[in-house]
Amino acid sequence: MSWIIFAVVFWLAMWALNVRLAYGKQTRLVKVVVPVLFGVTLLVLWEGLVRGFSVSPILLPPPSMIAARFASSLPTLWEDFVQTFIKGALTGYIIGCSAAFLTAIAIDRSDFLKRGLLPIGNFVAALPIIGMAPILVMWFGFDWQSKAAVVVIMVFFPMLVNTVAGLSAKNAIQTDLMSTYGASYWQSLFKLGLPAAMPFIFNGLKICTTLALIGAIVAEFFGSPIRGMGFRISTEVGRLSLDMVWAEITVAALAGSAFYGVMALIEKAVTFWHPSQRN
Amino acid sequence: MTKLWHNAAPVLTILALLMALWYGAAVALNAAWAKDKAARADTLLTFSELVSDTMSQEKPLLPAPHQVVKEIYKTTVLKKVTSKRSLIWHGWITLSATLLGFAFGTTLGILLAVGIVYSRAMDMSVMPWVITSQTIPILAVAPMIIVVLNAVGVSGLLPKAIISMYLSFFPVVVGMVKGLRAPDQMQLDQMRTWNASKSTSFWKLRLPRSMPYLFASLKIGIAASLVGAIVGELPTGAVAGLGARLLAGSYYGQTIQIWSALICAAILAASLVAIIGMIEKVTLRKMGMLP
Numbered sequence: 001m002s003w004i005i006f007a008v009v010f011w012l013a014m015w016a017l018n019v020r021l022a023y024g025k026q027t028r029l030v031k032v033v034v035p036v037l038f039g040v041t042l043l044v045l046w047e048g049l050v051r052g053f054s055v056s057p058i059l060l061p062p063p064s065m066i067a068a069r070f071a072s073s074l075p076t077l078w079e080d081f082v083q084t085f086i087k088g089a090l091t092g093y094i095i096g097c098s099a100a101f102l103t104a105i106a107i108d109r110s111d112f113l114k115r116g117l118l119p120i121g122n123f124v125a126a127l128p129i130i131g132m133a134p135i136l137v138m139w140f141g142f143d144w145q146s147k148a149a150v151v152v153i154m155v156f157f158p159m160l161v162n163t164v165a166g167l168s169a170k171n172a173i174q175t176d177l178m179s180t181y182g183a184s185y186w187q188s189l190f191k192l193g194l195p196a197a198m199p200f201i202f203n204g205l206k207i208c209t210t211l212a213l214i215g216a217i218v219a220e221f222f223g224s225p226i227r228g229m230g231f232r233i234s235t236e237v238g239r240l241s242l243d244m245v246w247a248e249i250t251v252a253a254l255a256g257s258a259f260y261g262v263m264a265l266i267e268k269a270v271t272f273w274h275p276s277q278r279n
Numbered sequence: 280m281t282k283l284w285h286n287a288a289p290v291l292t293i294l295a296l297l298m299a300l301w302y303g304a305a306v307a308l309n310a311a312w313a314k315d316k317a318a319r320a321d322t323l324l325t326f327s328e329l330v331s332d333t334m335s336q337e338k339p340l341l342p343a344p345h346q347v348v349k350e351i352y353k354t355t356v357l358k359k360v361t362s363k364r365s366l367i368w369h370g371w372i373t374l375s376a377t378l379l380g381f382a383f384g385t386t387l388g389i390l391l392a393v394g395i396v397y398s399r400a401m402d403m404s405v406m407p408w409v410i411t412s413q414t415i416p417i418l419a420v421a422p423m424i425i426v427v428l429n430a431v432g433v434s435g436l437l438p439k440a441i442i443s444m445y446l447s448f449f450p451v452v453v454g455m456v457k458g459l460r461a462p463d464q465m466q467l468d469q470m471r472t473w474n475a476s477k478s479t480s481f482w483k484l485r486l487p488r489s490m491p492y493l494f495a496s497l498k499i500g501i502a503a504s505l506v507g508a509i510v511g512e513l514p515t516g517a518v519a520g521l522g523a524r525l526l527a528g529s530y531y532g533q534t535i536q537i538w539s540a541l542i543c544a545a546i547l548a549a550s551l552v553a554i555i556g557m558i559e560k561v562t563l564r565k566m567g568m569l570p
């Protein structure tokens with residue numbers, strides 16, 4: 001009982017603090033502290049409620065137990081991370097995004113192709129592509145190659161649609177200026193088209209980070225060697241050791257957030273001129 | 280008419296190209312098996328025999344489009360709807376989980392968005408976590424949610440709907456926050472000069488103004504819900520639903536079954552998005568936001 005009271009009191013106190021901070025002076029520190037406090041509060045609430053109501057760890061382990069499990073099985077987690085993230089997701093992400101990028105540049109010159117591919121691309125981007133996973137596992141085998149293939153297909157169309165949209169972001173005055181300079185096609189592509197497309201390209205790249213991780217993990221449900229995050233999650237769920245599953249989810253969440261964060265940082269450096277980056 | 284043709288011609292051309300590519304790939308991928316079979320029977324295949332064999336295998340690596348269409352026809356029109364082999368039955372199970380999850384997700388998304396727009400504290404503390412929540416590959420967590428809820432005694436529709444909800448609430452939150460903040464200062468000032476209360480300016484200004492944003496998000500959300508429902512069906516052990524058809528097909532190497540489930544899912548996704556698009560058009564026209 002004392003755990004529940006503690007958790008609720010902690011929650012109320014932190015919320016009051018957050019409200020005070022949010023309506024107070026807006027410094028950089030406050031902008032970081034408020035969401036962090038909220039996150040910590042959620043963890044404390046989780047721990048308190050699980051302990052207070054003595055929820056079975058088979059249903060929902062408390063964060064402390066997950067942390068302990070995380071620390072004690074680092075080698076396994078690292079092996080799974082390499083198999084799923086580095087080999088599967090990252091390879092597929094790089095291949096898929098570059099293929100989509102090159103395709104977009106190729107079809108950008110033809111209005112006909114663009115008008116044909118864009119509606120189809122938009123349509124395919126809304127489809128449950130993850131369903132292709134069993135087929136690709138059948139084609140490319142159980143190892144990471146099939147996972148990379150799933151990721152390639154998953155990221156291709158969102159990236160294509162975004163890049164094509166970006167390449168048409170330059171306006172008529174700018175194109176006219178390039179032609180008065182007598183710029184060749186490649187010159188105006190590299191000096192005008194691509195820089196103008198960068199905000200869209202990075203939007204696509206950021207969307208694809210999550211898709212890549214999801215694709216690589218879910219593809220492992222359809223068959224994988226005895227390592228990998230998806231494999232571990234599905235087998236440990238079967239053995240009801242949920243603390244390991246949560247540790248694996250923590251790795252996935254950290255990897256996903258870091259991947260997204262890196263892309264956002266690169267975006268900030270590349271598109272420093274864009275209004276959304278200035279303030 | 281010419282305008283329609285102007286829009287449709289490129290799409291149809293690309294579709295025809297894709298179809299040709301599919302047939303070509305089917306021949307190329309299935310040829311090995313056909314040749315293998317012929318070698319064992321000590322016969323030599325002519326080219327036309329080879330092609331026709333690749334199009335009619337029982338478990339091809341890549342089924343030809345007409346095989347998939349035939350399978351879909353067989354499992355939708357020819358089977359009774361209540362039969363466990365009917366794709367309509369499986370599709371309905373997936374669809375009901377999708378719609379329930381979508382309804383939950385949309386409600387949650389709108390409530391969160393209203394909270395975020397009206398409370399600064401909520402904006403600052405919840406918004407970053409809403410964004411982070413999407414970098415967590417929830418689909419990977421799906422089996423756990425299913426199994427755990429099953430252990431508590433909740434099974435069937437609800438666990439799948441929860442996964443759908445998680446995937447569909449995000450676009451709604453982001454879109455609605457943008458939409459509810461869309462009224463500009465002049466419009467807000469106008470409400471103030473009329474001495475409108477907070478709730479009046481919500482119902483008469485912010486909410487109507489956010490409708491275009493809401494519909495754009497709903498289209499993304501429903502597609503995401505469908506993906507969630509399909510993946511949610513995987514760990515239940517291939518009992519029912521389109522996801523179960525995928526899994527069962529992959530266990531037994533029934534490629535035609537996988538492809539027909541996949542195409543059905545695609546048709547379902549496209550029709551759901553189209554329906555929302557239609558509701559959007561009607562609503563916005565009634566509100567006078569469309570010409």
